Amino acid sequence: MISRPRSLLLFIVFILPFHGCRSSDQNGAQQQPAPAMHHPVVVSPLTPSSAARLMDGIGKVDFAITTNSKEAQAFFNQGVAQLYGFWFVEAEQSFRQAAKLDPGAAMAYWGIAMAAPGTFLPMYQLVLAPNPGLTIVAPPNSPESRARDAIVEAQALRDPVTPRERLYIEAVAARHNPQLRDPDAAYIAVMRRLVESFPDDLQAKSILALALENGYSAPAKSPKEGTGESLKLLRQVLAKDPNHVGASHFLIHALEGSKELSNALPIANRYAALAPNIPHVLHMPGHVYAQIGMFDEAVKSFLAAAAKEREYMSSDPRYSKLSYVHNEILLLHVLGSQGRYRDAMSRIADLMRAKENPADRETAEFFYRVGWFALMKTLVRFEKWDEILDGKTLPFYNQPSESLWYHWARGLAYASTSNAAGAQNSLQLMEQLIRSLERIVNPIPQQFLIARSELQAYIDASTGNVKKGLDGLNRSAMSESLLPYTDPTVYPRPVLELVGKTALKARDFRAAESAYRRALENEPGSGRALWGLAKAFEGLEKKQDAEKMLKEFRRVWRGEELK
Known part of the structure; x- marks a missing residue:
């Protein structure tokens, strides 16, 4: 049986991978992260x-x-x-x-x-x-x-x-x-x-x-x-x-x-x-649709909930925006799953320049912070390596968790563009941040340790030690599978996608098939997993299976062709 939750903790949301509150004067001072949960509880x-x-x-x-x-x-x-x-x-x-x-x-x-x-x-x-x-x-x-x-x-x-x-x-x-x-x-x-x-x-x-x-x-x-x-x-x-x-x-x-x-x-x-006048009621079906691959239906649910939230926010300036922001997190995740990069980036930009209710600013889920994490996640999932490294598209965020994810994203970008030194430097910066976090929170969130091990393994694979790299990536994927359930998952990108892509590059098509099958099981309807399976089947000369996966990929994917 669980111990009793303290009500003052219930303003926090377990969608961001780790939580602290940006100070109201935005001076960048680091604060101790707070506990969190699945969705905003507004009291x-x-x-x-x-x-x-x-x-x-x-x-x-x-x-x-x-x-x-x-x-x-x-x-x-x-x-x-x-x-x-x-x-x-x-x-x-x-x-x-x-x-x-x-x-x-x-x-x-x-x-x-x-x-x-x-x-x-x-x-x-x-x-x-x-x-x-x-x-x-x-x-x-x-x-x-x-x-x-x-x-x-x-x-x-x-x-x-x-x-x-x-x-x-x-x-x-x-x-x-x-x-x-x-x-x-x-x-x-x-x-x-x-x-x-x-x-x-x-x-x-x-x-x-x-x-x-x-x-x-x-x-x-x-x-x-x-x-x-x-x-x-x-x-x-x-x-x-x-x-x-x-x-x-x-x-x-x-x-x-x-x-x-x-x-x-x-x-x-x-x-x-x-109950069409309660925003959360409009929102909830989207959880089901998103997790079983009915992405169009999920988008409709989240857009309906967003419209209802905006209706209440416009009529009462005291109405909390936390539920609206949580709804945006789910919507952005689904847009990313459909390949709708431009739509996702447009909504992220709106979040990052929005004005917050002063009370909401003191929570983990205020607009800019949610937008920043969604931006980092979207750039990584769409493999926008040049944008991640250009120093402008993904701004540095001087908070412990965001700094760590910033260097993780840059490390992946460096490794993907054959800059081993840059990737190694990003890994070292991540390790320094983890050591700092260990002094203020215990235990440190597992997703940070997974991110470190994933980047290390990817560096190994991208610098020629493919077997060691794939072994490390598979261990990271197993660790990710043990994370507590949240929707969407706290981890920005399924490690199995990187396992599959690394195996494809190494022409280990059976390993790629295995990874993408597991990714599809975890995320039904995933366009990236469907594309990866099609490529694995092509490599295995399973033409009919490849065509079947490509057909399903084109049914769900709304974006540019994957590479």
Whole structure:
């Protein structure tokens, strides 16, 4: 069971390969990197001041609570729908409005406690942090403090409510009890009691299922403890209510990182229509489409989510831009997978010159930083070696992680253009940065060590020691396969692509075929893997197989011919 995540860490996003915050004065001072997670969790640092209003298009929820106010019930249902869409600020506002309309509605305070800290997420997405124990005091008016205050209110009002509601309150109280050794385990235990006592409660089953989603092991992609139980619960809910807005969302997350993500396709196809005014709901199907090679559909999903985010950003200057930026990361990844270099570079340029919300600037996912990483990744994946080395297209970024990726990209560029001395110098600069990072963070992120070993192996191969180089590249690829699941992966380019290309150059067509097959298995629909397989089959004189791969390559690829 995981340890309890601290709510103040939940502003950070696990898409950049390593995180620190650029200082607000942009003076280049290095800061210690922060923990991170899969996608942005936007919570209000202070009690939301805006009053909620009833909205259309946020999903239908029927969650009866003890209240005499129909309006309070309506706002409570809306809050649950927004909670199910990970729209935490808006959910907290709705629950607060329900409490204002009926101050005696205990479950309205339950909702505040569920929404305020932004911890209503799959288990595998939560930031791991040790429980600080009895001495921790949440800062006044912070997300965690608001959750605890709401729990006190809910517990004080629980006498008139139903036994079912009392269990909901008991569960959230356990999750925010600093005296417990493992609050999440206690939360899950109470939710299990709730489901056992009220087996027809679809909300309880959905909420429990989300807490149990523990992901899949790498590289086998076998379900971890809790994931199988989560899937069973969600399928029970969807069998009774195929349009359950919570279970639909949570099933997509439950299948992410598995070998069976295509099983989420029917849900992905209808999920956006269930709550079209919640941006994350529009965004989520794109995860499924992108990972099973349906790139056109993924682009449509991400563009729809971006348009909805811009709608809210333009109407409220306080509206966080973090979810918009996260959506751009996924969109840029898919554009790169399709070969759409110019489209990707245009959106990257927009990101890097955008103005950030001052609060968002202090996160790991502000516009310029995300744009810089996407720029580096795009230049490497499209093998734009001259641009990487021209000193202008990829500017130096004076932060630990970006500096390391900068020298990695330049090292690959030097090695690819037969400049062994330049490549070796880049490798030495990477090693110096890694030694510096080891003094401020422990353990150092694995992707940095993989990048170092990949560059070393590529230098070996490009300077004539092909066998040693391929052996090293394959070891790097194996290490990459053990990285925790994220979408997109934290590593800028699959090492297997370089294994395949190096093997092709050495005319080791069987090794190239093996590498590109694995790359295609990891990234279905990958144009680069399809192209590589076609070239490997040509070398092996498998003409029909080569033609088949080239046909599929031309179906998915929208860019210039690969070389």
